[in-house]
Amino acid sequence: MASTIPPDPKSVAGKALQVEERTQLLVIGAGPAGLAAAIEAAGQGLSVVLVDENPVSFKTMGDEVPLHYGQGMSGLARNRNAMLEAFIASEPLIEIAFEAGVDVRLGTACWGVYANGPSVTWLPGLVAGLNDEERSWMLQADHVVVAAGRRDMGLGFPGWEKPGVMGATAAVALASRYGAFAPRRVVVLGSSAEAVSAALALREAGIEIVAIIEQAAEPLGEAGLIATLRGGGTEILTGHVVREALGRDGVEAALVSAIDAAGRVTGAEREIACDGIVLAVGATPVVDLIDALGCKVAFQAERGGYAPLVDADQRTSLRPVFAVGDCAGIWPSKSLDRAVAETEGRRAVAAIIHDLGLDDGRTVPEAVVPDAATHDIDAYRLAWVRASVIEARAEFHVCQCEEVTAREILEVRPPRYLDWQNERRNDRSLAALLGEEPPNPDQIKRLTRAGMGPCQGRRCREQVAGLLALGAAMPLSSIPLAGYRAPVRPLPLSVAGQIPEAPEQAEHWDTWFGMHAQWRPFWDVPEFYTVASNDATGPVASE
Amino acid sequence: MSEIKGASVVIFGGGVTGLSAAWWLAREGVDVLVIEKGMIGWEASGRNGGGCSHHHSPLFLEEQRLWPDMDELLGYPTEFSPSRVRLASSEHQMALYGRALSNAKRQGFDSEILDVKQIREFVPLAGENMVGGYFYKFGGHANPHRTLQAYAWAMQDHGGRVMQHCAVTGFQTAGGKVTGVETERGLVACDHLVIAAGPQTGRLSAMLGQEVPVASARCEMIVTEPLPLMPYGGVDGNGLYGRQTLRGNLAYGGGPHEWLDIAGNAAPAKPTTPLMGHIGRRLAELLPKAAHARIIRSWAGVIENTPDGRPVIDRLGSLENVVVATLSSVGFGLSPASGHAIRDLVIDGTCSFADISSFKLSRFDRLEPNWRDLQGWQALAAQEAIAA
Ligand SMILES: Cc1cc2nc3c(=O)[nH]c(=O)nc-3n(C[C@H](O)[C@H](O)[C@H](O)COP(=O)(O)OP(=O)(O)OC[C@H]3O[C@@H](n4cnc5c(N)ncnc54)[C@H](O)[C@@H]3O)c2cc1C
Numbered sequence: 001m002a003s004t005i006p007p008d009p010k011s012v013a014g015k016a017l018q019v020e021e022r023t024q025l026l027v028i029g030a031g032p033a034g035l036a037a038a039i040e041a042a043g044q045g046l047s048v049v050l051v052d053e054n055p056v057s058f059k060t061m062g063d064e065v066p067l068h069y070g071q072g073m074s075g076l077a078r079n080r081n082a083m084l085e086a087f088i089a090s091e092p093l094i095e096i097a098f099e100a101g102v103d104v105r106l107g108t109a110c111w112g113v114y115a116n117g118p119s120v121t122w123l124p125g126l127v128a129g130l131n132d133e134e135r136s137w138m139l140q141a142d143h144v145v146v147a148a149g150r151r152d153m154g155l156g157f158p159g160w161e162k163p164g165v166m167g168a169t170a171a172v173a174l175a176s177r178y179g180a181f182a183p184r185r186v187v188v189l190g191s192s193a194e195a196v197s198a199a200l201a202l203r204e205a206g207i208e209i210v211a212i213i214e215q216a217a218e219p220l221g222e223a224g225l226i227a228t229l230r231g232g233g234t235e236i237l238t239g240h241v242v243r244e245a246l247g248r249d250g251v252e253a254a255l256v257s258a259i260d261a262a263g264r265v266t267g268a269e270r271e272i273a274c275d276g277i278v279l280a281v282g283a284t285p286v287v288d289l290i291d292a293l294g295c296k297v298a299f300q301a302e303r304g305g306y307a308p309l310v311d312a313d314q315r316t317s318l319r320p321v322f323a324v325g326d327c328a329g330i331w332p333s334k335s336l337d338r339a340v341a342e343t344e345g346r347r348a349v350a351a352i353i354h355d356l357g358l359d360d361g362r363t364v365p366e367a368v369v370p371d372a373a374t375h376d377i378d379a380y381r382l383a384w385v386r387a388s389v390i391e392a393r394a395e396f397h398v399c400q401c402e403e404v405t406a407r408e409i410l411e412v413r414p415p416r417y418l419d420w421q422n423e424r425r426n427d428r429s430l431a432a433l434l435g436e437e438p439p440n441p442d443q444i445k446r447l448t449r450a451g452m453g454p455c456q457g458r459r460c461r462e463q464v465a466g467l468l469a470l471g472a473a474m475p476l477s478s479i480p481l482a483g484y485r486a487p488v489r490p491l492p493l494s495v496a497g498q499i500p501e502a503p504e505q506a507e508h509w510d511t512w513f514g515m516h517a518q519w520r521p522f523w524d525v526p527e528f529y530t531v532a533s534n535d536a537t538g539p540v541a542s543e
Numbered sequence: 544m545s546e547i548k549g550a551s552v553v554i555f556g557g558g559v560t561g562l563s564a565a566w567w568l569a570r571e572g573v574d575v576l577v578i579e580k581g582m583i584g585w586e587a588s589g590r591n592g593g594g595c596s597h598h599h600s601p602l603f604l605e606e607q608r609l610w611p612d613m614d615e616l617l618g619y620p621t622e623f624s625p626s627r628v629r630l631a632s633s634e635h636q637m638a639l640y641g642r643a644l645s646n647a648k649r650q651g652f653d654s655e656i657l658d659v660k661q662i663r664e665f666v667p668l669a670g671e672n673m674v675g676g677y678f679y680k681f682g683g684h685a686n687p688h689r690t691l692q693a694y695a696w697a698m699q700d701h702g703g704r705v706m707q708h709c710a711v712t713g714f715q716t717a718g719g720k721v722t723g724v725e726t727e728r729g730l731v732a733c734d735h736l737v738i739a740a741g742p743q744t745g746r747l748s749a750m751l752g753q754e755v756p757v758a759s760a761r762c763e764m765i766v767t768e769p770l771p772l773m774p775y776g777g778v779d780g781n782g783l784y785g786r787q788t789l790r791g792n793l794a795y796g797g798g799p800h801e802w803l804d805i806a807g808n809a810a811p812a813k814p815t816t817p818l819m820g821h822i823g824r825r826l827a828e829l830l831p832k833a834a835h836a837r838i839i840r841s842w843a844g845v846i847e848n849t850p851d852g853r854p855v856i857d858r859l860g861s862l863e864n865v866v867v868a869t870l871s872s873v874g875f876g877l878s879p880a881s882g883h884a885i886r887d888l889v890i891d892g893t894c895s896f897a898d899i900s901s902f903k904l905s906r907f908d909r910l911e912p913n914w915r916d917l918q919g920w921q922a923l924a925a926q927e928a929i930a931a
Contacts, residue, residue: 008919011760012799017817112819115929118812119761119803119845121922126929129817138817294814318929402790414689417790418620437708443582446589446688449790454768454839486815490768490837497824497834499817509782509825511797513760513872518852521646522601525901528909529851531917541639542784543599 009504010514012122018500019124019140023049023103025352026128026141028110028289030054032338033325034147035093037345042100044353044360049139050102051130053109053489055083055178064455065489066109066286067151067173070166071250072276076180083178090177108132112486113144113293115318126320129486129499136495143320143352146290147345150304150326153282153462155189155384156406158244158394160277164251168198168280175205183276187211187254189242190384193332193374195280196221199229202278210274211235213242213256215263215387220375222332235272241387242277243269244394251275263387281384282377282462283335285327288488291481295321299477301377302370303329305462306481312367313351314344320355322348331371344368378476385466398467399460401453408448409464410471415449430471439468441482451482454490512542519543547706549732550576552889553724554739555711555747557583559687559875560868561739562694562705563882566617568889569703576733577695577703578726580710581810584691586741588875590813590844592764592784592796593690594777595876596627596682598646600854601897605880607652607681613879618700619693622686622789628657628665630676630780630829637675640780644677652681666778668770670831676780684777684786687875694878710808714751720864721751735889739868742805742847744855752861756907757847757869758920759803763815764796764844765822767836781829783822793833795826803845804922813843846872849907850914856884856902858892867904 007013027038030052038050053066058078061069076082084106088094097104112129114120127140152167159165164183168190175181186207188199191214199209209229212219217239219226230236237256243265244255254277258267285307291297296309296317308316308323316323325341326334334340343365350364389398395405402415410430430439441464444450450464451457457464465479487496508514516536517529526533552568554561557579568575577583595610597603613621631637644654655661657676662669665678695705706728713725714736723732738747742759769791776787785795798818805811819841827834849855849871859865866888870881880897887894911917 005916005919007921007923008802010799011919012801013919013923015799112815112817114814114816117814117929119843120801120812120814120816121924122801123816127817129820136820292815294812320929414620415790418622437582440582446584447692454837456839485840485842486819487838487841490839491823492835492837493767493823493827494834496820496838497827499820499824501821501824505799505821509798509821511779511782511784512762513800513848513852515848515852517850518848518871518873519599519642521599521649522898522901525851525853525906527906529906530909531850531911531914534851539635539639541636541642543597543643 009508010510015122015502015505017124017127017138018502019127020137022140023047024142025145026139027145027147029147029149029325030091030094030104030106031147031149031325031341032093033341033345034145035091035097036342037145037147037324037349038102039093039097039100040346040349041352042102044349044358048102049105050097051105051108051110054106055080055087057133063490064458067170068154068167068459069170069174071163072166072171072174072182074180074182077178083180086178109489110289111489111491113289115293117294131491131495134495136491136498138499145322145324145345145348146327147325148286148289148327150283150330151286151458152279153284153381154459155279155281155388156396156398156463157242157388157392158396160245160396161400162245162247162251163249164275165245165277166279168195168278169283171276171278172198172201175207176201181205181207184208185210185274186276186278187213187272187274188278188280189213190280191219191221191226193221194283194330194335196225196229197335198278198280199234200225203232209234211237211272213240214238215241215259215383216380245277246271251277259387263383263391265391282381283330284462285330287327288484290316290323290327291484292486292488293318293321297481300329301477302331302373304331305377314348315351322351324348329370332374333371340368381462382466382469382476385463386470389463389467390470398463399450399453401455402449404448404450406467409444409450409467412444412447414447430468438474438478438480439472440480441465441468444468445482456488456490457482510540510542514540514542516540547576547704547731550574550704551733552735552737553578553731553733554737556738556740557705557707558586558588558739558741559691559694559878560870560881561737562691562698563878564737564739564885565703566694566698567882567886569698569701575698575703576731577705578709578711579705579707580808582707583695583705584688587844587846588691589688590842591687591875592794593684593687593786593875594784595623595684596679597873597876598643598650600877601899601901602877602880602884603650605883605896606877609879610683610685617693617697619696621690621693623683624776624789625683626775627679627682627777627779628676628775630662630666630669630673630778632673632781632828634674640677643679647679647681654679665775667773668830668832672828672831673780682777686788711747716862719862721862735864737866737868737885737889742811742845743808744847744867744869748859748867751859751865753859753904755855755867755869755904756850756910756914758915759805759811759845759847760800761803761813761843761845762796762800763818763822763841764794765819765838765841766792766794767833768792768839770833770836781825783825783829793826793830793836795822797825798822802920802922811845813845815841815843848872850910850918854902855904856881856888856899857904858888
C-alpha cells in the first residue's frame with residue numbers, strides 16, 4: 001500500500017529511545033528475595049544488575065520516600081557512608097552477591113519499568129528508568145524480577161502528622177538495619193503476625209515497646225509471641241485505639257481509650273508516655289512499579305491486599321516480569337522466615353533459565369503458596385479506619401501532603417486553597433458522584449486532591465480506600481487500586497531531564513501535533529480539505 | 544439505578560464536550576441524558592493541559608466571553624485563571640509563536656511582547672535563557688477535573704441525567720431519524736441524539752451512515768510537586784504547553800504523539816513512556832528556577848484528530864436529528880462554547896453566535912479514502928509486544 005509515504009515526523013515513529021546499558025536480568029530490590037534471585041541467576045551465568053535505592057538520603061527519608069519514616073531518623077542517618085556500611089553489614093547476602101558477580105548498585109532507584117504493548121510500540125524492549133542522586137538513565141533488560149518489598153498502611157488520628165508517628169517497616173529498617181532510630185519508647189498499633197514481629201525486632205534493637213494497641217477484642221498474632229511481649233513489660237491493650245498523639249514538637253504521649261465493637265469510645269482516656277507511635281495495622285506489598293508497568297494486580301486478602309497476580313513461578317501477567325518476596329504477597333510464615341522469600345526468588349530464576357532454554361537438570365525449588373488468611377484483613381482494616389479516622393475526636397488531615405480531612409473526602413469537597421465556600425452545594429456526597437459502581441479513589445483524588453501530593457499517596461491511599469468503602473458500605477476489596485504512575489519515586493526535573501533523546505526527536509519536537517491545517521485561522525480555511533491540496537510545508541509550531 | 548426509558552436528547556460521551564452540551568440543554572429545561580461507557584472525564588477530558596486560548600477558532604470569542612463567568616454559571620469552581628505567557632528559546636520560536644498576536648488582534652484582543660527583563664517579572668521561575676516572549680491579555684487555563692465535574696453537577700442540578708458504565712451498542716431508526724439507542728442496559732428512546740464520543744465518534748457515526756473521519760493518538764504529560772505561585776500560571780513555550788496549577792504544581796506536556804488503532808468500544812490503554820524525561824528537560828529549560836522540583840506523576844491521554852485537525856460540529860446528512868461533535872484534539876478550552884454550539888444545532892438547527900461553517904463535515908467530501916496513510920498517521924507495528 002502506501003508504504004513509501006514517510007510516517008508523520010511529529011509522531012514517535014523513528015525516535016529510538018537512547019538506552020545506556022543492557023543486561024539479561026534486572027533485579028529491583030536487595031532484600032532476601034531479590035538477593036537470592038540475583039545470586040542464583042549470576043551463578044547460572046546470566047548477566048545481572050541488582051538495584052536498591054537504599055540507603056536513601058536523609059532528605060529523601062524526610063520526604064517520606066520510599067517509606068513512612070515519620071521523621072524517626074536519628075542524626076546518624078545524615079552520614080551517608082555510615083548508612084551504606086550499615087546497610088551492607090546488616091545483610092550478608094549483599095557481599096555474596098558482589099562475589100557472585102552480580103552488578104550491585106546501591107543508592108540507585110528504579111522509578112519506572114516500561115514495555116511495548118497496547119498503545120506503546122516504539123520502545124526497544126523492556127526498559128527501566130534508574131537514577132541516583134545526580135543522574136537518570138535507561139537500562140534495557142531481557143527479564144525483570146521485582147523484589148520491591150513492603151510498606152505499611154497509613155492510619156490517621158489527631159496529631160498523626162507529628163514527628164514520631166511512622167510505619168513499622170520504616171521503624172524496623174531504621175532500628176535494626178541502620179541503628180539510626182530516634183525514639184526510645186514506642187507504642188505499636190496492630191497485633192497481627194507482622195505487627196508482633198515488628199515489635200519484637202524493635203525490642204531486639206533496644207527500643208522499649210510500651211504497649212500494643214489493638215482495636216479488635218483479641219490480639220491477632222500468635223499467643224506465644226504476644227506472651228513474649230507481655231513478659232517483656234509490654235501492655236497489650238485490645239479493644240483500644242489511639243485518640244491523639246500528644247506533644248509539642250513531636251510525640252510525647254499517646255492518648256488511648258477503650259472502644260466498643262462499633263469503634264465508638266467507651267472508656268476514659270489515658271495517656272501513655274512514649275516518643276514514637278508505630279503503625280503496624282496493615283503490611284502491604286509495594287506494587288507501584290508493577291502496577292505502573294501494567295502487570296495485573298488484584299486485591300488478594302491472603303497476600304495482604306493489592307498484590308500482583310503471579311503464577312507458581314512468580315511470573316506476573318507480563319511474561320518477562322516476575323514478582324518475588326513481600327511485593328508479591330505478605331503472610332505470616334513469610335514474615336517470620338526469610339527463606340520463603342528467598343525460595344520465591346530462586347523459583348523465578350528457574351523459570352527464566354527455562355525460558356532461555358538453559359536448564360541443566362538441577363532441581364527447581366518448590367512453588368511457594370500463601371498461608372490461609374489468618375484474619376479477615378478487609379474487615380480488620382475497615383474496623384481500624386472506622387475507629388481511628390471516622391470516630392476521631394477531632395478533624396485531622398488524612399492526606400498530609402494536600403491537607404485533606406476524612407469529611408472532605410467523603411463530601412467530595414474542593415480543596416481548601418480554592419477557598420470555595422459555596423454552602424448551597426454542600427449536599428454533594430459520594431452517593432451523588434457515583435451511581436452504582438464502587439467509588440474510585442482516582443476520581444476522589446482528582447476532586448479532593450487526597451493522594452495527589454509529593455509522597456505519592458504512600459501515607460494515605462489505604463485509608464482513603466477504607467473511607468470510601470465505609471462511605472459506600474462496600475467491602476474494602478471492591479475499591480479499585482488508586483493507579484500508580486511513573487515516576488514511582490519523586491524525580492527532580494534536572495535529574496529526569498538527563499535521559500538522552502534521539503536527535504530526530506529533538507529536531508521534530510513540537511508543542512502539539514505540529515499540523516499546519518489545525519492552526520489555520522478559521523477565516524482562512526478552504527471549503528474542501530484533501531491531503532493533496534493541503535500545504536504542509538514550511539515551519540510550524542502548534543499553539 | 545432505575546431503568547431509563549428515554550430522554551428528549553441523548554448524548555453519547557461524558558467528556559467535556561458532551562457534558563457541556565448537556566448543561567446548556569438542561570439549564571433550558573430540556574430533558575437530557577448523557578450515556579458514558581466508562582466514567583465521566585476518564586478519557587482526554589480528564590487528562591489535558593487545561594488551556595483556554597484558541598484564537599484560531601470561530602468559537603474563540605465565545606470561549607473568551609464565557610470562561611471568566613464559568614464558576615458563577617456552573618455553581619462550582621473550575622479554577623479558571625486568565626491570561627497567558629509564551630516564552631521562546633530561539634528567534635525562530637519567537638517568530639512562530641507570534642501568530643497568536645495577529646490572530647487575537649484581528650478579533651479585538653491585545654498582547655504584549657516581553658523582553659528578557661519583563662520575562663523575569665512575569666515569570667519568576669524563568670531564567671536568562673529565553674530570548675523573548677509574549678503576554679496574551681486573553682485566554683488562560685482551568686482545572687480539567689474540576690471543570691468536568693462542574694459541568695456534570697451543574698447539569699444534574701438542572702435535572703439532567705448521567706448514566707455511567709453503559710456502552711452504546713446500536714441504534715433504532717425510522718423515517719430518517721434516530722428513534723432510540725440500544726445500550727447495555729436496554730433501549731433508550733430519544734428525539735435527538737448527540738455523538739460526542741471522542742475517538743469513538745468515527746465508529747459511531749459510521750454506524751449511522753456518515754463517518755466522521757478521525758484517527759487517534761496517545762500524548763503524555765508530567766506534573767511536579769507544588770512550587771510558590773507565579774503571577775500567571777499559564778506559561779507555555781520552549782516546545783511545551785501547560786500551566787502552574789492554583790495549588791502550585793507544574794503540569795506540562797509536548798513532544799511526539801503515538802498514532803493508535805483503536806479496536807471496538809474498549810477504552811484504549813494509556814501507558815506512559817520515558818518521554819517524561821524529555822518533557823522534564825524542556826521544562827527545566829523553560830523554568831530553570833524550578834529545575835530542582837520533583838516530578839511526581841506522568842500520564843497519557845488518547846485523543847482523536849480529523850484529517851485537518853479541526854473540529855466537526857455538524858448535523859449528520861444521513862439522519863436529521865443527529866449532531867456529531869469532535870473537537871479534534873483541542874477541545875477542553877473551547878468546551879463552554881462547543882456545548883453552546885451543540886445546543887444551538889440541536890434546538891435551532893443553526894449556531895446563533897458564530898459562523899461554524901468551517902466545522903462542517905462536508906469539507907471532507909473530496910477527502911482521499913486512504914487519507915490516513917497519505918498523512919503518515921498509521922499506527923506502528925510493535926517491535927516486541929510484551930504487555931497484553
Ligand atoms: C495530553 C492532552 C493534553 C491536552 N491539552 C489540551 C489543552 O491544553 N487545551 C485544550 O483545549 N485541549 C487539550 N486537549 C484536548 C482535550 O482534552 C480534548 O479535545 C477534549 O477533552 C475532548 O473532549 P470530548 O468530550 O470531545 O472527548 P473525550 O474526553 O474523549 O470524551 C468522550 C467520551 O465518550 C465516551 N464514549 C466513547 N464511546 C462511547 C459509547 N459507545 N457509548 C458511550 N460513551 C462513549 C468515552 O468513554 C469518553 O468519556 C488535550 C488532550 C490531551 C490528551
